[in-house]
Amino acid sequence: MPSKSPAQTLLERADKKANSSTGWFSSTSTKFEEAGDLYQQAANAFKLEKQFREAGDAYAREAECREKCKEINEAANAWWNAAKAYKRGHPDLAVQALGQTVTHLTSSGRFRQAADREKEIAQIYQHELSDLRRACDSLERAADWYAQEDATATANACFKDAADLHAELEEYPAAIQRYEQVADQSLTSALTKYSVKDYWLKACLCALAMKDSITAKRNIQKYMAQDPTFASTRECKFVNAIIDAIQADDQQAFTGCVVEYDQVTKLDNWKTSILLKIKRTIESEPTIL
Structure with a gap:
């Protein structure tokens, strides 16, 4: 029987921790914090093994643990790490993970970063998934957020790219x-x-x-x-x-x-x-x- 990879071993430890019942002296949030740390380690190990789908899944599990502990910034970051792993061959999953990142960033008022991630979503829709309509929507959303954060040049670049796509879609x-x-x-x-x-x-x-x-x-x-x-x-x-x-x-x-x-x-x-x-x-x- 083949031996388990380090990543697989860490993932099993993370699953075990996340599913364990809390004892007398530990709280639920401590359990999920520890599980989140283990999922992050597993994800990093999967990346070393170039198993990007598995790495993305582990980061997503980490993100869910962070959400349970109400660690919103850490959750946003874990979803973004998941997206970066998913980009290597799973663009649809990358879009979903980036969408989760954007939700956390906007809810905590970080619109400039949300705009950066929304722009990434647009690029995946345009270049990987060939969905110009959705790419256009994401570019305009990103542009609005850049504009309200006074990043005028970046907003204009997004509006201009959106205009190009509107024209390609014959929405003159x-x-x-x-x-x-x-x-x-x-x-x-x-x-x-x-x-x-x-x-x-x-x-x-x-x-x-x-x-x-x-x-x-x-x-x-x-x-x-x-x-x-x-x-x-x-x-x-x-x-x-x-x-x-x-x-x-x-x-x-x-x-x-x-x-x-x-x-x-x-x-x-x-x-x-x-x-x-x-x-x-x-x-x-x-x-x-």
Whole structure:
């Protein structure tokens, strides 16, 4: 019979302690504190053995013991450790553990840390579980908490990422609203003002993906009123050129504008994808003979 690993031995000791009846001289909370310490040791030993699922489970058991002792900060930390272990191959369990962490952090008023964990949840939903809708919700929740903790730059980065996802989900009005919100915030600082033209470009592309070149044109006027230098930017000239091509129902001119822009400012995946969607709206327009 194979001998038990050190981690397995510690886990059994932890289980035994957690399930033991309390004697005359020890309280229930002491029992769970000791069991929690043993679960933590077992979890660390499982990590050494690269058994990440087992490590996550042991941290989760530790967290439950901490909760029974009303040690909220320790419970939040144990759930976070569980999430980090679960991230190695069990993203759905990582999300659940992070959710528990967030609940403890918000209940004790630690919104900045809660926002960090909520952002982690968003990244798992986006990159591991391919659930853009939930990723978007988590990013916006994190952004709200960052904003109320005066972490404005981090809040804006989350709102901008949420806007990108809204656009991927073809929720264009929500995307436009978020891009404009981040642009308004960015205009207030010399450090972030340079990025505004990109947010406005993205907002205009969202309007064009909705086949609404009138709104796109009206928004350009609004943006130029907010920042007169916008009119002279490559981004503004590019949007005006592709609007002209769309209104002329001229696919070739549209493609020419995109190629020309891309030669100077490389288009990222997001812009390439939305420009293809816009191009299809030109193709699907009936041609009148």
